[in-house]
Amino acid sequence: MSKIIEIKDVSKVFSRGFFKKKHRVVLEDINLEISKGDRLVIVGESGMGKTTLARIMADLEKPSSGEVLWFGEDIHKIDKRRRKELRGKVQYVHQDPYASLHPAKTIYKIIADPLANAQRVNGKTLYQRTKDLLEKIGLVPAEYFFNKYPHHLSGGGRQRLAIARALTTDPEVIIADEPISMIDMSLRAAIIKLFKDLNDLYGIAVVLVLHDIGAAKYFTFEKGEIVVLYGGKIVEKGRGIRILENPAHPYTRVLINSSPIADPELARNRVLEQLRSYDVPIRTKESKGCPFAHACNYYTEKCKEEVPPLVTIEEGHQVACHVFGK
Amino acid sequence: MSIIIRVEDLRAVYLVREGTIKAADGISLDILENSVTAIVGESASGKSTIIEAMTKTLPPNGRILSGRVLYKGKDLLTMREEELRKIRWKEIALVPQAAQQSLNPTMKVIEHFKDTVEAHGVRWSHSELIEKASEKLRMVRLNPEAVLNSYPLQLSGGMKQRVLIALALLLDPVVLILDEPTSALDVLTQAHIIQLLKELKKMLKITLIFVTHDIAVAAELADKVAVIYGGNLVEYNSTFQIFKNPLHPYTRGLINSIMAVNADMSKVKPIPGDPPSLLNPPSGCRFHPRCEYAMEICKKEKPKWIRLDGEAHVACHLYEEGRPLK
Numbered sequence: 197m198s199k200i201i202e203i204k205d206v207s208k209v210f211s212r213g214f215f216k217k218k219h220r221v222v223l224e225d226i227n228l229e230i231s232k233g234d235r236l237v238i239v240g241e242s243g244m245g246k247t248t249l250a251r252i253m254a255d256l257e258k259p260s261s262g263e264v265l266w267f268g269e270d271i272h273k274i275d276k277r278r279r280k281e282l283r284g285k286v287q288y289v290h291q292d293p294y295a296s297l298h299p300a301k302t303i304y305k306i307i308a309d310p311l312a313n314a315q316r317v318n319g320k321t322l323y324q325r326t327k328d329l330l331e332k333i334g335l336v337p338a339e340y341f342f343n344k345y346p347h348h349l350s351g352g353g354r355q356r357l358a359i360a361r362a363l364t365t366d367p368e369v370i371i372a373d374e375p376i377s378m379i380d381m382s383l384r385a386a387i388i389k390l391f392k393d394l395n396d397l398y399g400i401a402v403v404l405v406l407h408d409i410g411a412a413k414y415f416t417f418e419k420g421e422i423v424v425l426y427g428g429k430i431v432e433k434g435r436g437i438r439i440l441e442n443p444a445h446p447y448t449r450v451l452i453n454s455s456p457i458a459d460p461e462l463a464r465n466r467v468l469e470q471l472r473s474y475d476v477p478i479r480t481k482e483s484k485g486c487p488f489a490h491a492c493n494y495y496t497e498k499c500k501e502e503v504p505p506l507v508t509i510e511e512g513h514q515v516a517c518h519v520f521g522k
Numbered sequence: 523m524s525i526i527i528r529v530e531d532l533r534a535v536y537l538v539r540e541g542t543i544k545a546a547d548g549i550s551l552d553i554l555e556n557s558v559t560a561i562v563g564e565s566a567s568g569k570s571t572i573i574e575a576m577t578k579t580l581p582p583n584g585r586i587l588s589g590r591v592l593y594k595g596k597d598l599l600t601m602r603e604e605e606l607r608k609i610r611w612k613e614i615a616l617v618p619q620a621a622q623q624s625l626n627p628t629m630k631v632i633e634h635f636k637d638t639v640e641a642h643g644v645r646w647s648h649s650e651l652i653e654k655a656s657e658k659l660r661m662v663r664l665n666p667e668a669v670l671n672s673y674p675l676q677l678s679g680g681m682k683q684r685v686l687i688a689l690a691l692l693l694d695p696v697v698l699i700l701d702e703p704t705s706a707l708d709v710l711t712q713a714h715i716i717q718l719l720k721e722l723k724k725m726l727k728i729t730l731i732f733v734t735h736d737i738a739v740a741a742e743l744a745d746k747v748a749v750i751y752g753g754n755l756v757e758y759n760s761t762f763q764i765f766k767n768p769l770h771p772y773t774r775g776l777i778n779s780i781m782a783v784n785a786d787m788s789k790v791k792p793i794p795g796d797p798p799s800l801l802n803p804p805s806g807c808r809f810h811p812r813c814e815y816a817m818e819i820c821k822k823e824k825p826k827w828i829r830l831d832g833e834a835h836v837a838c839h840l841y842e843e844g845r846p847l848k
Contacts, residue, residue, distance in 0.1 A: 241708040242708055381780075382776055383792070385781055385791070408781070410782045413787055455709055455713075456742065457742070458777065459765060460762050461762070463741050468714075474710060
């Protein structure tokens with residue numbers, strides 16, 4: 197399998213204050229790989245570093261340390277021209293389709309302009325390619341939408357358009373940050389389905405950042421991996437269905453246990469696990485131990501002192517926990 | 523159980539530059555005393571309009587065209603402002619949407635409590651106020667000593683939501699209305715708020731009405747669920763029946779499209795199409811363009827709101843013709 201993106205020992209520190217003395221570690225020693233045709237979901241709550249990780253993958257943000265490789269090449273070492281060549285292969289879809297589309301451009305132009313630029317086509321070919329692309333993502337019949345504007349579309353329609361725009365460069369991977377959080381309930385499954393179809397039919401690798409565990413399950417139940425982030429660290433990683441059915445890390449378990457269940461009987465009888473704290477951990481370079489230790493019900497003295505390494509507990513399933521990582 | 527609030531044929535519109543948005547189009551609903559009712563719908567389906575009409579808090583461009591909202595036999599819509607003031611907060615309290623923005627950032631939490639008491643003409647001494655406020659804050663599992671003297675920015679999203687609930691409970695209302703109590707919260711916080719509302723329901727004799735876009739939240743909390751689509755009620759039934767035997771094709775579609783952690787993912791099926799624009803809603807049944815069971819009559823006539831066996835209400839031509847959904 198050829199590797200598209202490799203993240204090697206990436207950390208991200210945001211500094212603030214006049215002398216940049218105050219800082220916060222948002223990502224810590226992240227290692228990840230995306231290969232051709234992969235499905236990957238990054239889950240966690242807000243403030244855990246999901247979006248920053250996605251942005252680093254897409255080269256929208258520079259890591260403080262570590263390497264980001266695209267197709268085996270370090271994107272911070274190659275020259276501008278080469279980076280521009282590769283950039284089309286890695287596309288990013290933003291969270292808010294109400295803000296990410298040009299309000300004064302017609303739907304035709306939103307797709308045709310980048311398409312003309314990326315593929316060097318014009319005239320009839322451009323028209324046909326634009327039409328095909330809109331139909332591919334489910335805006336059918338395409339001609340009906342050509343002269344409309346983004347505000348004529350529902351949230352789901354806009355997100356489809358944003359995905360179509362990402363496809364104009366024939367990407368090998370699409371990275372989407374919370375693509376369904378701004379979208380109506382009845383349209384969410386359809387957007388996730390669209391990503392699955394792009395993956396199945398065209399072999400495009402898809403990375404989704406989600407806080408909705410149910411949606412993560414829907415996306416990965418056939419194939420794909422889930423990465424659980426907590427406090428800027430990967431706490432669990434592995435085959436999606438394995439993690440959801442057999443979570444090892446206490447945080448993953450609470451996250452799954454707290455997700456809404458669409459069954460009145462089960463929902464009423466379940467017992468919620470209470471954490472010791474619900475605060476988002478603020479990590480600095482001086483922080484020791486497991487980021488989850490302040491909230492965990494199973495913590496030991498070791499958890500406060502030593503950062504647990506990510507260890508393999510079964511094939512394709514890794515966890516970073518002193519207690520359950522055995 | 524007796525009826526505490528009766529909504530009769532409510533019609534409300536919003537005036538905008540492009541025309542009128544028909545947000546509530548003939549809504550009739552009985553709310554039972556000491557029960558939990560969920561009003562479920564997508565964005566811009568008119569679900570908030572119902573509770574805004576109930577509390578007479580429609581925005582300036584909102585107009586109520588017809589209908590009545592009866593509370594203890596009196597119509598809230600025609601009531602004089604002074605009379606309404608006696609009912610607001612003491613009998614019917616509202617927890618607004620967007621908890622993150624609803625508290626005044628320049629006022630401490632205690633001042634919000636003081637303000638509320640004064641606005642409703644209640645004369646309490648300072649120590650009485652502290653005592654009552656502390657009692658309510660403990661009810662929502664906050665530590666009064668820590669919270670009362672904090673500014674909103676010192677509180678997390680979940681804490682702000684809980685402060686607002688405590689504030690709404692201050693004058694011991696009989697009806698508590700919550701607008702999207704769990705949206706914009708993280709998974710764990712959301713589970714926490716739901717848990718809290720469940721406890722409040724057990725602890726107090728109170729009628730809860732809440733609006734949500736997430737039908738899975740209704741499964742956890744509600745006794746009865748009202749489903750609204752495009753400004754029309756389409757189904758009203760007990761929560762167990764709604765999930766076990768959804769009557770309306772939209773309700774069924776919504777339940778099939780839920781990506782909940784416990785759902786059988788191979789059966790998840792998105793609803794095709796887009797929600798209607800309420801500026802130019804579709805003729806007849808507003809769901810007909812997306813409905814797989816649509817008949818000729820659905821395009822022409824609006825289905826009647828009919829009562830079936832037991833508590834079930836539905837607005838669908840299939841049931842008028844005696845051909846229920848299998």
